Amino acid sequence: MISIRSVVISGLVVGLAIPVMAQEMRCGEELISGDQIEPLLSEQVLEKCGEPTEKDGFEWYYAQQEKVLVFNGNDELETIRDSNDE
Numbered sequence: 179m180i181s182i183r184s185v186v187i188s189g190l191v192v193g194l195a196i197p198v199m200a201q202e203m204r205c206g207e208e209l210i211s212g213d214q215i216e217p218l219l220s221e222q223v224l225e226k227c228g229e230p231t232e233k234d235g236f237e238w239y240y241a242q243q244e245k246v247l248v249f250n251g252n253d254e255l256e257t258i259r260d261s262n263d264e
Contacts, residue, residue: 201258203227203245208257212247217254223247 204212205227210218212214223238230238230247238247239261248257 201245201257203240203247203258211257212231212257212260214255217256220249220253220255223255
């Protein structure tokens, strides 16, 4: 008989093994991602996506896509998250 403990442990192991899905954002026909091998620079994002609705330091908010782009201190795109996740 399978114990509840082994089911819970198996579920945790499987859950930890699934990688976190990277967030992406569509800008016209371009698809940008925060986990590219060579990160996009802020100027490249501006070229592809245009000016954000709002800038707050290293975070750029795009209202139409409902996304927040987070840049690091080197102006590289680090992550993209849903704006309603805040």
